[in-house]
Amino acid sequence: MRRYSHFQPSFDPHTYSEGHWLDQNAKRQESRRLHFDFDALLRLAVESSPGAKGVVGCEKREGGFNRVFMIRLDNDKTVVARLPTQETTPQGLSVSSEVATLRFGATLVQHWSFALLIRLAVKRKTTVPVPTVLAWGCTSDNPVGARYMMMEEMPGVLLGHVWNNMTPSQHLDCIKSIGYLTGQLCDIDFPYYGSLYLNTRNSPNALPLDETFAIGPLTAQQHWENSNPEMAPTGRGPWHDLQSYISDLVANSRAAAKGDVAYHELLDITEKTLHLITELEAVKEAARPILWHPDLHARNIFVDAENPTVVTGIIDWQSASIEPAFVFASDTPDFARELLSLKSQSPDPETPQGKLIVDSQFCAKIWTLMLRICPGYREAAALPTTITNFLAAPSAGWLRDSASLHTLLTNLRDRWDHFDLPGRSLYQPGAQEAGGMAEMRDEQVAKQELRDHLVKLLECDNDGWVARDRWEEVLPKYREEYRRFLMSQVEDLKSEREKAAAMAKADRMWPFDQR
Secondary structure, X not given: OOOOEOOOOOOOOOOOOOEEEOOOHHHHHHHOOOOOOHHHHHHHHHHHOOOOOEEEEEEEEEOOOEEEEEEEEOOOOEEEEEEEOOOOOHHHXXXXXXXXXXXXXXXXXXXXXXXXXXXXXOOOOOOOOOOOEEEEEOOOOOOOOOOEEEEEOOOOEEHXXXXXXXXXXXXXXXXXXXXXXXXXXXXXXXXXXXXXXXXXXXXXXXXXXXXXXXXXXXXXHHXXXXXXXXXXXXXXXXXXXXXXXXXXXXXXXXHOOOOOHHHHHHHHXXXXXXXXXXXXXXXXXXXXXXXXXOOOOHXXXXXXXXXXXXXXXXXXXXXXXXXXXHHHHOOOOHHHOOOOOOOOOOOOOOOHXXXXXXXXXXXXXXXXXXXXXXXXXXXXXXXXXXHHHHHHHHHHOOOOOHHXXXXXXXXXXXXXOOOOOOOOOOOOOOHHHHHHHHXXXXXXXXXXXXXXXXXXXXXXXXXXXXXXHHHHHHHHHHHHHHHHHHHHHHOOOOOHHHHHHHHHHHHHXXXXXOO
């Protein structure tokens, strides 16, 4: 048996320590408390790496849904151990699915890269590996006592760390490299919608894809937020056809309505409209089942440190899924988003800001060109944005409140004839309903603008997260801004009744609960 050198960390591996939240801080801190055997995790890291005898260092990192330990071993290797902290899916589906996706991805690159690059007449071959999984546990019934995944460290540096130091030419070449990978993913024919799993007897509700892989339920958090983690997965896939896929996802949103009659009526109209639109030939072509990365942004892409145009890996495939191409076309990667000029005229390419805007425009254009090689995604990208957003809403979790439904339905109704959609929009609210919904939407917009203001003022995240070393600096500033906001809402009012109503509305609009 391999000798194991006991390692004492300088941190508490079980608690969250990276920062605080201005909203629901206690709940969020507690939800990220993990109960597991840290020593057992270290032992597994040593045992999974040939030639290692002990741990020489360990760094704890926190993510939105996971805690990561970068475990340095005495054989000069680093093992990445990841434990989910925000998992609502039952039976460890997300871990099981991600392991299968990474294995499928590795097989995909080896099997398809040469043929695809020949087809695209690409002169330079770009290797795009995914992390090698060393060990995993999809339930807590293991020596670690928790769900976990252990992987090899990826080579290179994060694209997000070097993007601003790259030249415009490097940006374009890097986007091309990423585009070749997405082309490989889109080139595969899948018979069902769902998420990838290994084809074993334990695969829940899964349909075999081949001897190694199967397609089972979706694993993204928004599909399980109102479910019982101990219950068997139903209504989350897999699906043979688009209509069943839509009906089940709308039904999941309906389950969260909790008896709201008006909401149910809006959801009925939404579901009927979705089924109507998905019968269009252009939408059918954009509904091709494709495997896609759930968070394809610069923070999850590794590039070569010396030549950042070469992609060396893509991480964080948690919640990857096989869904209609239009679902993924509704989101643009951060490296391909066009920056908008603050002025109506064209940006001055000689100014620093102008150069950034022009560069972003070229990045957006080259990404659009790369999508043309992606079957399904190509057709989805050709749909109007309003239609794409409406089609993607059930999967993205945008059907959870009346105001969002009203906005989606109104945007589509207002452009119904322009898009040459059949018949007449099913959403025809009366004047009173439209007025009430418009007021609700205006309040929602004002609340978002207030949140955006606080994020910029306090330099915090959109959910109110503040780094630990800035908390004492930010909290007094935040409370003063809250006091100033309340006073601004009542300063011109005379009666106590008016003031009380204004204070109640102001408190409702304030996005964070820290007072």
